[in-house]
Amino acid sequence: MSVIRLPSPLRSSVGGQTTIPIEATDLRSLPAAIAQLYPDLAQRVIKDGAFGKFVSVFVDGEDARFFPPDTDLAAAKVVELLPAVSGG
Amino acid sequence: MATIETQSPGYEATTSRRALIGLRCRACGALQPADERYVCGDCFGPIEPAYDLASLEPAVLKWEIENGPRSLWRYAPLLPVAAPASGYEVGWTPLLAAPRLAALFGIERLYLKDDTRNPTLSFKDRPVAIALARALELGLDTIACASTGNLAGAVAAAAARNGLKAFVFVPEDTEPGKIASAAEYGAHVVRVRGTYDQVNRLCGRLADEHGWGFVNFTLRPYYAEGSKTLLFECAEQLGWTLPHHVVVPVGSGALLTRTATAVSQLRATTLVGDEHCHIHAAQPAGCAPVSDAVLADWREVAPVRTPKTIARSLAIGAPSDGDRAVEVVRESRGSAAAVSDEQIADAIRDLATNEGIFVEPAGGVNVATARVLAERGVFHAGETVVLYLTGNGYKQEPRDLDLRPAIAPDADEFREIYAEVLR
Numbered sequence A: 001m002s003v004i005r006l007p008s009p010l011r012s013s014v015g016g017q018t019t020i021p022i023e024a025t026d027l028r029s030l031p032a033a034i035a036q037l038y039p040d041l042a043q044r045v046i047k048d049g050a051f052g053k054f055v056s057v058f059v060d061g062e063d064a065r066f067f068p069p070d071t072d073l074a075a076a077k078v079v080e081l082l083p084a085v086s087g088g
Numbered sequence B: 001m002a003t004i005e006t007q008s009p010g011y012e013a014t015t016s017r018r019a020l021i022g023l024r025c026r027a028c029g030a031l032q033p034a035d036e037r038y039v040c041g042d043c044f045g046p047i048e049p050a051y052d053l054a055s056l057e058p059a060v061l062k063w064e065i066e067n068g069p070r071s072l073w074r075y076a077p078l079l080p081v082a083a084p085a086s087g088y089e090v091g092w093t094p095l096l097a098a099p100r101l102a103a104l105f106g107i108e109r110l111y112l113k114d115d116t117r118n119p120t121l122s123f124k125d126r127p128v129a130i131a132l133a134r135a136l137e138l139g140l141d142t143i144a145c146a147s148t149g150n151l152a153g154a155v156a157a158a159a160a161r162n163g164l165k166a167f168v169f170v171p172e173d174t175e176p177g178k179i180a181s182a183a184e185y186g187a188h189v190v191r192v193r194g195t196y197d198q199v200n201r202l203c204g205r206l207a208d209e210h211g212w213g214f215v216n217f218t219l220r221p222y223y224a225e226g227s228k229t230l231l232f233e234c235a236e237q238l239g240w241t242l243p244h245h246v247v248v249p250v251g252s253g254a255l256l257t258r259t260a261t262a263v264s265q266l267r268a269t270t271l272v273g274d275e276h277c278h279i280h281a282a283q284p285a286g287c288a289p290v291s292d293a294v295l296a297d298w299r300e301v302a303p304v305r306t307p308k309t310i311a312r313s314l315a316i317g318a319p320s321d322g323d324r325a326v327e328v329v330r331e332s333r334g335s336a337a338a339v340s341d342e343q344i345a346d347a348i349r350d351l352a353t354n355e356g357i358f359v360e361p362a363g364g365v366n367v368a369t370a371r372v373l374a375e376r377g378v379f380h381a382g383e384t385v386v387l388y389l390t391g392n393g394y395k396q397e398p399r400d401l402d403l404r405p406a407i408a409p410d411a412d413e414f415r416e417i418y419a420e421v422l423r
Helices: A008-014 A030-037 A039-045 B058-066 B072-078 B099-105 B125-137 B150-161 B176-184 B196-209 B220-237 B254-268 B289-295 B322-331 B341-355 B361-375 B411-417
Strands: A002-005 A019-022 A055-059 A078-083 B020-025 B047-051 B095-097 B109-114 B142-146 B165-171 B188-192 B245-249 B278-284 B336-339 B384-389
Touching: A008 A039, A019 A030, A030 A039, A055 B196, A078 B196, B047 B220, B058 B072, B072 B125, B072 B220, B095 B220, B099 B109, B099 B341, B099 B361, B109 B220, B125 B142, B125 B150, B125 B220, B142 B150, B142 B196, B150 B165, B150 B176, B165 B176, B165 B196, B176 B188, B188 B196, B220 B254, B245 B254, B245 B361, B254 B278, B254 B322, B278 B289, B278 B322, B278 B361, B289 B322, B289 B336, B336 B341, B336 B361, B341 B361, B361 B384
Parallel strands: A002 A078, B109 B384, B142 B165, B165 B188, B245 B278, B245 B384, B278 B336
Antiparallel strands: A002 A019, A055 A078, B020 B047, B095 B109
16 A cells, blocks of 8 residues: 655645555556545546646656556555646 | 945835736636635646736836836836835846847847846846745745755845745755855755755655745745746837747746746737747757757657756756746747757857856857757848846856966066967
8 A cells, every 4th residue: 555645735635634545556547546535636636537737746756757657556655746846 | 325225124015016816727727816825726736926917007007117126126017026125136137239149140130138147146036036025925934945056046145135044955966156155145055865856846845844935836926927027128128029039948947938928918018019929948958858849849748857968957857837838839939949068068158258248058058049040040030039148157167178377477488378379
């Protein structure tokens, strides 16, 4: 089982929790798993079955876009959702 | 009698906000109150200040701007927050004709927006000025940022000037001159083992856990608005006309996208006419997610995991405004280039030796891109081309210079060593 760490603007979707447990076999199935367990959260971060372009997804600190879709999430991992903002 | 500027211990607005009506989500379009939120409360999308531009009477607006301070605050009616009273003047930098560089590149009318002359020698003083004003308005006592270098100095100086604490987070390999200047202003400089994008992720986490104003995170809707003011100034300095072409260096993409916002707002307020303004993206080949997307038939931006370029201030592999930047370039019928480190170094030298302006590699990227676009035939006769020069070269580590040996204070030795040059 992995956990998803949420930023404060998203916590109201899951009853104020900072982290939530998630059962997903791999990265590809993560959006569907979120939609099933946390529909309010899914409404805000998932569009057409995938994460919206304004959401940054990190797996153990690395940008999820650098991982293949079959990346194993069954083993404990920390998935972090952040708003996609930057500029330095 | 001499005027003494004093630092304001708190927030004291010098002008009133008149046109701001709230924050609008770029994804879902929802208009929301201008409170402490930094993402859309409905869909988590990015939010940007929205204005009732029709409420600004054009002749009055123009008069107010032209008679306003010689800083970016002359555009206060088009900004989301009022000027603080701390007297820290940013912007209103010169727009310089560049005839020698123009001749070298084969461009008829070339202008340089010299933003190397801001207080901390980069354009980052502009977005920080707006974010800082918002931080004071919110009563925050600490501001912070993730930075590739220039932003760190801008945040550190603005915090010092306004009596705030500052934490600046930078990649470990940031140029020593940029780290040193931020530290001299009294900021806590946190060096992170990782790329800018990893630093940015860390700051996203910290922004949630500390009540600080992260200028490019929790204050971002305000911060990004400062970047509009370069184009505002260019248009005013060109006699209230838009340049036909603007070449913009791209890191996060915010400067490019807000250039388009500025064009749109100037048209909406009828301060300029309907003349077309092509917006071009400039990136180093070692980190060119936006330029590569433009040049690959406008595809989606693919992030760069490990940027490799001498233009470290543009080494943002996952630009948050990247896809929007590609859209802006396309909508403006602009173009893009990705230039090599060698082209960047040549461009820095061409600019310095022909126009007397010494820029950091990001400036070299922009100048090199202009040369590439000129060679592609993008610029036509009679068209005005503006290049943004966003960072000064004096913060860089000196490159290896091919200098002759030191001489004795002796005229004959001088003539002997320099015989080739004196011929």
